[in-house]
Amino acid sequence: MALTHLIIGAGNMGGALLAGWLGDGLVNRRNIAILDPRPGADAVYAIERGAKHLSDSSQIPKSIKVALLAIKPQMFADMRETLGESLPKGATLISIMAGISLSDLQACAPQCEAVRAMPNTPASIGRGITAYVADADTQADTIANAEALLGACGEVVRVDTDDLINAVTAISGSGPAYLFYLCEALASAGAAIGLSAETADRLARQTVVGASALLDASDRTPGALREAVTSPGGTTQAALDVLMGEDGMAQLMRRAAKAALDRSRELSR
Numbered sequence: 001m002a003l004t005h006l007i008i009g010a011g012n013m014g015g016a017l018l019a020g021w022l023g024d025g026l027v028n029r030r031n032i033a034i035l036d037p038r039p040g041a042d043a044v045y046a047i048e049r050g051a052k053h054l055s056d057s058s059q060i061p062k063s064i065k066v067a068l069l070a071i072k073p074q075m076f077a078d079m080r081e082t083l084g085e086s087l088p089k090g091a092t093l094i095s096i097m098a099g100i101s102l103s104d105l106q107a108c109a110p111q112c113e114a115v116r117a118m119p120n121t122p123a124s125i126g127r128g129i130t131a132y133v134a135d136a137d138t139q140a141d142t143i144a145n146a147e148a149l150l151g152a153c154g155e156v157v158r159v160d161t162d163d164l165i166n167a168v169t170a171i172s173g174s175g176p177a178y179l180f181y182l183c184e185a186l187a188s189a190g191a192a193i194g195l196s197a198e199t200a201d202r203l204a205r206q207t208v209v210g211a212s213a214l215l216d217a218s219d220r221t222p223g224a225l226r227e228a229v230t231s232p233g234g235t236t237q238a239a240l241d242v243l244m245g246e247d248g249m250a251q252l253m254r255r256a257a258k259a260a261l262d263r264s265r266e267l268s269r
C-alpha cells in the first residue's frame with residue numbers, strides 16, 4: 001500500500017491527530033509514515049500494527065499527499081531545509097507549530113500547498129477546537145481534506161489571516177489554562193471561606209466539569225445559562241455584581257488575552 005500520509009513529530013499533538021485519523025477511519029494505518037526519532041505511545045502502537053517508521057527526512061516517499069508537521073517550533077529551523085527538499089510536489093503541508101507563519105511554511109516547501117493550524121489540548125480527547133489559515137487561492141479539495149484531518153480531534157474553524165492565528169492562540173490555544181486556573185481560584189476561594197481544601201477542590205472541579213457539560217448539552221448561550229441561575233437579589237447575583245463590575249472579569253480577561261496575543265506575535269517574529 002502506498003504511503004500517503006506523513007506525520008513529522010508524533011508526540012502529544014501528532015499522536016492525538018494520528019489516533020483521531022485512525023479512530024475515525026480517515027486514513028488506513030498502512031498508508032501512514034511516521035518521522036520521529038522517539039515516537040510517542042499512539043505512534044508506537046500504530047507502527048507495531050503496520051504504519052511505517054522513518055528515521056530521517058531523506059526517506060520521505062514521493063507518494064506522500066499530506067504531511068503533518070507537529071514538532072516543537074524550535075526544531076523547525078534545523079530541519080526546514082532537508083524537509084523542504086524531501087516533500088513531494090503537490091503535497092499538502094499542514095503545520096500545527098506555534099509561531100511558525102504560513103509564509104515560513106510556504107518558503108520551506110514552495111512546491112506544496114500549506115495550511116497553518118492551531119489546535120488546543122482538549123484535542124487529546126477528541127474535544128479540541130482547531131483554527132487554521134490557508135491562502136485564499138488554496139484548492140477546495142486541499143481545504144476539505146485538511147478540515148477533515150484536523151476535525152478528527154474536534155471542531156475546526158477557518159480564519160482569514162495569519163495574524164489572526166495569534167488571536168486564536170490567545171483565546172482557544174491558551175484558553176484551557178484559563179479554565180483550569182478558574183477552577184483553582186474557585187477552590188481557593190472555597191477554602192478561604194471555611195471549606196476544607198479537599199472539599200473545596202472537589203466542589204470547584206465538579207462545578208467546572210458539570211457547567212461545561214451543561215453548556216455543551218444546551219443550545220442556549222452562556223449568557224442565557226448564566227441568567228437562568230441568577231435570581232435578582234440572590235446569592236449568585238451578589239457574586240456576579242463583583243465579577244461583572246468595573247475592572248471585573250471581562251476587563252481582566254481582555255487584558256489577559258491581549259498579553260497572550262502580544263506574546264504570540266513576539267514569538268512569531
Ligand SMILES: NC(=O)c1ccc[n+]([C@@H]2O[C@H](COP(=O)([O-])OP(=O)(O)OC[C@H]3O[C@@H](n4cnc5c(N)ncnc54)[C@H](OP(=O)(O)O)[C@@H]3O)[C@@H](O)[C@H]2O)c1
Nearest residue numbers: 009010011012013035036038070071072073096097098119
Ligand atoms: N500541546 C499543545 O497544547 C499544543 C497546542 C497547539 C499547538 N501545539 C504545537 O504542536 C507541536 C507539538 O507539540 P507537542 O506538545 O505534541 O510536542 P511533543 O509532545 O514534544 O512532540 C514533538 C515530537 O517531535 C519529536 N521530534 C523532535 N525532533 C524531531 C525531528 N527532527 N524530526 C521528527 N520528530 C522530532 C519529539 O521527539 P523527542 O521527544 O525525542 O524530542 C516528539 O516526539 C508544537 O509545535 C506546538 O507548538 C501544541
